[in-house]
Amino acid sequence: MTEFRIGRGHDGPARIGEYIMGTEVYNTPILTAPILSDSQVITYGTIGRVKIHSSNPHFLALPFETHIDNPEKLGIRKTDSILLPCLPSFSSLGYTAGALMLNHQMGVLDDLQSSIESNRIIIRIPEEIELNVFSSSLSDFHSRGVRAAALTFDGLLSDLDYNSFLQRRYLPMSWLVLALGRIAPGTVPLLYYMGFDVIDIGHAQEAAAKHQRLWHNGTESIQSGQPHRYCPCSSCQNLDRLESTQVVDALLDHNVNVYASILSEAQNAMVSGRLRWLVESTTHYSPAHASILRRIDREAYSFIEEFTPTTGASNVPLIGPESYNAPAVRRFREYIAHRYRPPAHKKIALLLPCSARKPYSDSKSHRRFLETIETSLGNATSQIAQIILTSPLGLVPRELERMFPAASYDIPVTGDWDSEETNLAADALVSHMSKFDSNTVIVAHVSGGYLSIVQAAENRISQSIIYTSMETSPTSWESREDLQETLGDLKDILAIKGSKPQELEEIVRATADFQFGPGAGDALVPEDARLGGKPYRQILCRVGKEQVCSYVADTGLLSLTLDGARRLAPLNRYWVHLDAPSVKGGSIFAVGVREADATIRPGDEVIVLNNKGEVTAVGRSEMSGREMCELDRGRAVSVRHKLEGD
Numbered sequence: 001m002t003e004f005r006i007g008r009g010h011d012g013p014a015r016i017g018e019y020i021m022g023t024e025v026y027n028t029p030i031l032t033a034p035i036l037s038d039s040q041v042i043t044y045g046t047i048g049r050v051k052i053h054s055s056n057p058h059f060l061a062l063p064f065e066t067h068i069d070n071p072e073k074l075g076i077r078k079t080d081s082i083l084l085p086c087l088p089s090f091s092s093l094g095y096t097a098g099a100l101m102l103n104h105q106m107g108v109l110d111d112l113q114s115s116i117e118s119n120r121i122i123i124r125i126p127e128e129i130e131l132n133v134f135s136s137s138l139s140d141f142h143s144r145g146v147r148a149a150a151l152t153f154d155g156l157l158s159d160l161d162y163n164s165f166l167q168r169r170y171l172p173m174s175w176l177v178l179a180l181g182r183i184a185p186g187t188v189p190l191l192y193y194m195g196f197d198v199i200d201i202g203h204a205q206e207a208a209a210k211h212q213r214l215w216h217n218g219t220e221s222i223q224s225g226q227p228h229r230y231c232p233c234s235s236c237q238n239l240d241r242l243e244s245t246q247v248v249d250a251l252l253d254h255n256v257n258v259y260a261s262i263l264s265e266a267q268n269a270m271v272s273g274r275l276r277w278l279v280e281s282t283t284h285y286s287p288a289h290a291s292i293l294r295r296i297d298r299e300a301y302s303f304i305e306e307f308t309p310t311t312g313a314s315n316v317p318l319i320g321p322e323s324y325n326a327p328a329v330r331r332f333r334e335y336i337a338h339r340y341r342p343p344a345h346k347k348i349a350l351l352l353p354c355s356a357r358k359p360y361s362d363s364k365s366h367r368r369f370l371e372t373i374e375t376s377l378g379n380a381t382s383q384i385a386q387i388i389l390t391s392p393l394g395l396v397p398r399e400l401e402r403m404f405p406a407a408s409y410d411i412p413v414t415g416d417w418d419s420e421e422t423n424l425a426a427d428a429l430v431s432h433m434s435k436f437d438s439n440t441v442i443v444a445h446v447s448g449g450y451l452s453i454v455q456a457a458e459n460r461i462s463q464s465i466i467y468t469s470m471e472t473s474p475t476s477w478e479s480r481e482d483l484q485e486t487l488g489d490l491k492d493i494l495a496i497k498g499s500k501p502q503e504l505e506e507i508v509r510a511t512a513d514f515q516f517g518p519g520a521g522d523a524l525v526p527e528d529a530r531l532g533g534k535p536y537r538q539i540l541c542r543v544g545k546e547q548v549c550s551y552v553a554d555t556g557l558l559s560l561t562l563d564g565a566r567r568l569a570p571l572n573r574y575w576v577h578l579d580a581p582s583v584k585g586g587s588i589f590a591v592g593v594r595e596a597d598a599t600i601r602p603g604d605e606v607i608v609l610n611n612k613g614e615v616t617a618v619g620r621s622e623m624s625g626r627e628m629c630e631l632d633r634g635r636a637v638s639v640r641h642k643l644e645g646d
Helices: 095-112 131-143 159-170 185-193 203-209 244-271 275-282 287-299 301-306 327-339 364-383 419-433 448-460 477-493 503-516 520-524 562-571 625-630
Strands: 002-006 017-021 024-028 030-034 041-046 058-061 081-083 121-124 148-153 176-181 198-200 212-215 218-221 348-353 384-390 394-397 441-444 465-467 530-533 538-543 546-552 557-560 575-578 587-589 593-596 605-609 615-621 635-642
Touching: 024 030, 030 203, 030 244, 095 121, 095 131, 131 159, 148 159, 159 287, 185 198, 185 244, 185 275, 185 287, 203 212, 203 244, 212 244, 244 275, 275 287, 287 301, 301 327, 327 394, 327 419, 327 503, 348 364, 348 448, 348 477, 364 384, 364 477, 384 419, 384 448, 394 419, 419 448, 441 477, 448 465, 503 520, 503 530, 503 538, 503 546, 503 557, 520 562, 538 562, 546 562, 557 562, 557 605, 562 605, 562 615, 593 625, 605 635, 625 635
Parallel strands: 030 041, 030 198, 041 058, 058 081, 081 121, 121 148, 148 176, 176 198, 348 384, 348 441, 441 465, 575 605
Antiparallel strands: 002 017, 017 024, 212 218, 384 394, 530 538, 538 546, 546 557, 575 593, 587 635, 605 615, 615 635
């Protein structure tokens, strides 16, 4: 039996799984290489050119002209997977040649089907091919039972590698995906992040044969009698006293261990929700690493974002420009732009700097700001909208400060902003203020880089702006005195009256719109809703006698009840449609999902509908909506509430 099973967990397209080859079960991601006999590495070779000495299953490449009548005579065992033939130099001639290559593989597959099961076949994707031809060919291979594909890399992070990364987007999510070719250790985290399950480390052997020792971020030439870097691994302990052939073996062991170490680090980062940060850290290895990640973020954003969870680690480092368009960061900016709606009654919009401590309201600086606001406006504080400017999120409304990643990101604080992050924040501010009434007064209590943001946006904002701390730090006593005086004057000028506190309603409404899209806030928090709790702690929302949702401060998200789900169901978002009348147990698996909303991301709160279209449960998505529809295995939803008796 040959089968690929996807396990539970996500950080971008990266996933964990199992590849079953006969009786052997390999946990993915996994490495592959020639000759090596290691339970953590799947060996590969070319049929007719390699003698199989190990009982472990292999990836076997089929030469271009080889015809298989009897697999056993060629040394092919029932546990081996077969790579279909491909001529890279030929397929790189253009789109037409790539199509011919896939057609040739289809013919070979048809010839093999009588002797080799299709689920053991791995197709080789040409470097260049037209998208419509590619899509059609994948559909044909899938219908014939193929469930694996290999993409080729040259290790230079060139256009060939870039094309292979982009082609990964179009492969079915249920397929095993191999990265073959000359792959440097530093590229492993990016390959894993992009959803490659098997990674070729044949370069470890090539480098060892050339007396090269590989490291995380480079290569070292080992020459007899010449000094070299210290390495604590056992393979390198006696490097200076080994014979030439022994040196090659020692370097091979070292090189393989480097790959294994990096892959282990990437797996651990994925589990902890920090794989994207690890990938960004590799961009410092070379300009090529930085360039290819930026290109991928630009061209493959929708693919990466689709599998990026809406919740994450408690600390998310956003170190430099590579973070500006990370999927979680860009998605936050887009959700604020398209989903957030400020309350209509706000007469003042107060712009504040961010703080090193998150959430902001837990920091000393923001506690001082909040005290100043309350002193100035008293029971009229509900008339002011607090907006925190920050990089690279752009801005964060006070109501959403506990939302991921706003509550957990960490950036270098130097006071200096580059032009890109200034422009991102300025654009976000312009978009945000367009939602406010033109008579709203903006109070900019900012300095330094934050001041540059406001000034960059000023000509595109219709509201008037008052600056209160241009010359001094916003947290200084003098600037806070200026802020207090300004807010007090505006209270009189704008005739701001005291009113009932609305903070709880504003937090829940804003969170609902951010989480479920426009209109969700009104559906869950109508005028007759009753809310209880503390701001930024737990808030319960009831309509009539029924609780509809609760705000959970730890995640900054809403947790729905069945009644709340029924209120949101007419919006036709975040639904999972079952092929059953009810939910049995505490989980819903992909095999039982008829269809799902394509906007669902891992970690989303989802509404479960039965085969009659009725709300039957609510829970947390464990995979994207696309995966729920494409996969036959795996946990799709962890159920929290379901109809009694289900």
